[in-house]
Amino acid sequence: MTTTLDGASPGDLAIVTRGLRKTYRSVTGRRSVAVQGLDLDVPLGGVHGFLGPNGSGKTTSIRMLLGLIHADAGTMNVLGHEIPRQLPAVIKRVGAIVEQPKFFPTISARRNLEILAKGIGAPERAVAQVLEDVGLTDRGKDLFKTYSLGMKQRLAIAATLLKDPDLLIFDEPTNGLDPAGIHEIRETMRSLGASGKTVLVSSHILSEVEHVADTVTIIGRGRTLAQGRVKDLLDAQATTTVRVGVADPDGAERVLREGGMTVVRDGALLNVTGVDDPAEITRRLAHHEHYVSELVAQRAGLEAFFLELTAGEGPGTAAGVPLPSHAAGHHAASPTDGAPQPPQGPPANPYGRPTSTEGGEA
Ligand SMILES: Nc1ncnc2c1ncn2[C@@H]1O[C@H](COP(=O)(O)OP(=O)(O)O)[C@@H](O)[C@H]1O
Numbered sequence: 001m002t003t004t005l006d007g008a009s010p011g012d013l014a015i016v017t018r019g020l021r022k023t024y025r026s027v028t029g030r031r032s033v034a035v036q037g038l039d040l041d042v043p044l045g046g047v048h049g050f051l052g053p054n055g056s057g058k059t060t061s062i063r064m065l066l067g068l069i070h071a072d073a074g075t076m077n078v079l080g081h082e083i084p085r086q087l088p089a090v091i092k093r094v095g096a097i098v099e100q101p102k103f104f105p106t107i108s109a110r111r112n113l114e115i116l117a118k119g120i121g122a123p124e125r126a127v128a129q130v131l132e133d134v135g136l137t138d139r140g141k142d143l144f145k146t147y148s149l150g151m152k153q154r155l156a157i158a159a160t161l162l163k164d165p166d167l168l169i170f171d172e173p174t175n176g177l178d179p180a181g182i183h184e185i186r187e188t189m190r191s192l193g194a195s196g197k198t199v200l201v202s203s204h205i206l207s208e209v210e211h212v213a214d215t216v217t218i219i220g221r222g223r224t225l226a227q228g229r230v231k232d233l234l235d236a237q238a239t240t241t242v243r244v245g246v247a248d249p250d251g252a253e254r255v256l257r258e259g260g261m262t263v264v265r266d267g268a269l270l271n272v273t274g275v276d277d278p279a280e281i282t283r284r285l286a287h288h289e290h291y292v293s294e295l296v297a298q299r300a301g302l303e304a305f306f307l308e309l310t311a312g313e314g315p316g317t318a319a320g321v322p323l324p325s326h327a328a329g330h331h332a333a334s335p336t337d338g339a340p341q342p343p344q345g346p347p348a349n350p351y352g353r354p355t356s357t358e359g360g361e362a
Pocket residue numbers: 024025032033034035052053054055056057058059060061316318319
């Protein structure tokens with residue numbers, strides 16, 4: 001792993017990591033590889049989703065980026081500064097929630113922020129501004145202990161905004177929130193991203209970032225599986241499943257299979273993949289005198305793509321299991337299971353820029 005961005009500006013990227021690795025060692029000497037060669041590109045401005053199942057290395061990666069733990073290998077660059085060497089020069093511009101921040105329960109939200117602002121030398125007027133930013137202006141006078149979980153989390157975000165950072169890093173900010181709270185946090189992240197800040201938000205639940213993030217990195221077992229604009233990832237996996245209803249599903253299934261299509265039975269219906277144009281299905285069936293009563297093309301959602309990419313990447317599978325380079329993405333889908341196929345090969349060039357990490361292991 002020789003790529004370094006030392007000194008050089010990473011251009012329009014807020015965060016760049018190359019070949020980032022971290023192995024935890026327990027007191028008994030057991031090794032657990034938490035992050036194994038992570039390549040992360042977070043564009044400047046907007047919301048970037050950092051997605052992966054539990055135990056895939058999100059928190060570990062974030063802690064390395066914030067200089068809270070040391071990386072074993074690889075390079076990190078945050079806002080043009082090499083981490084950890086230049087961390088002191090850049091940390092003022094970064095706000096983060098990695099653990100639940102502590103607020104005093106029996107004083108008001110506003111007072112809590114005033115105390116924090118004083119502690120970090122932020123101007124007092126920043127308090128009103130950040131309450132406004134997270135939509136808590138009207139509730140600033142209320143005691144912290146009367147806040148809902150969503151409001152508490154918004155207050156935590158407000159606290160990170162006191163020093164007016166350019167980059168915000170939120171590790172699973174919607175964990176434990178009810179749907180209303182999740183909605184509040186989403187709206188807050190969206191408006192922060194729209195205001196020109198860069199927001200990196202991790203989650204193990206795709207739907208929590210899918211509609212907020214402009215770009216996304218999907219990781220599994222501590223390595224990058226896919227990265228890019230949410231829209232491009234959706235387009236790239238435009239594996240269409242077509243639901244087909246016919247009077248004779250057995251006969252129709254045979255005909256379609258003979259035509260090289262993949263068919264999964266769902267009762268009397270056929271779920272067909274492996275066709276560029278649904279009209280091919282109609283044409284082929286009609287040619288063999290099967291007439292279609294129902295035909296619905298369904299594009300696989302990013303959710304299906306995410307589940308497919310991260311299949312078998314769950315907790316308990318990460319520790320000490322050596323994966324062959326670029327193994328992820330090749331293992332899960334069988335040709336007949338009707339699941340969307342993930343893109344093959346390494347996730348290079350997420351935003352059209354060259355990366356120099358192909359070939360893998362550091
Ligand atoms: N302090 C630690 N000591 C040992 N192993 C750890 C420690 N923190 C995390 N791990 C392990 O590292 C892997 C990645 O964990 P983590 O970064 O917390 O993942 P995520 O945030 O994606 O859920 C997991 O296998 C986890 O058990």
